[in-house]
Amino acid sequence: xxxxxxxASRFAQHPDPSGxxxxxxxxxxxxxxxxxxxxxxxxxxxxxxxxxxVYDPAAWSSAPPHLVVDGATVRLDPYTFELSDTMYVYGxxxxxxxxxxxxx
Numbered sequence: 001x002x003x004x005x006x007x008a009s010r011f012a013q014h015p016d017p018s019g020x021x022x023x024x025x026x027x028x029x030x031x032x033x034x035x036x037x038x039x040x041x042x043x044x045x046x047x048x049x050x051x052x053x054v055y056d057p058a059a060w061s062s063a064p065p066h067l068v069v070d071g072a073t074v075r076l077d078p079y080t081f082e083l084s085d086t087m088y089v090y091g092x093x094x095x096x097x098x099x100x101x102x103x104x
Contacts, residue, residue: 011042021086022097029104032063032076039089039099040069048091050074056084059101 010026027035032055040050049072055063057078067074089097 011039020098021100024100024102026102027104030059030061032060033067036063036067036074036076037069040067040074043089043097044070048093048095050089051092052077052090054079054088054090056081056087059084059103 010028011023012025013023014021025039027039029035036053040053043050050069052075054077057063058080063076063078066076085101085103087099087101089099091097
């Protein structure tokens with residue numbers, strides 16, 4: 001696997017958009033409520049607002065039903081995945097990113 005990026009970024013988009021996984025994220029802890037704002041902030045420059053994140057609750061400590069990041073509300077939906085190291089990030093305009101999560 002590719003080594004994690006510098007601590008400031010901890011997120012990398014994959015150059016091949018035809019692959020199943022669109023990005024990789026290296027959160028610092030298992031606290032989704034604390035870690036997710038960094039990921040959302042990293043994705044915001046892509047110029048599409050994030051409306052929902054679907055995550056595997058077995059991979060994270062409990063999380064609130066939504067977060068407010070930069071004034072926008074993002075719904076958090078737990079869903080048991082076959083692969084617990086992925087999450088789905090939904091843009092308000094229908095874009096969906098599959099993010100590979102490398103646990104802390």
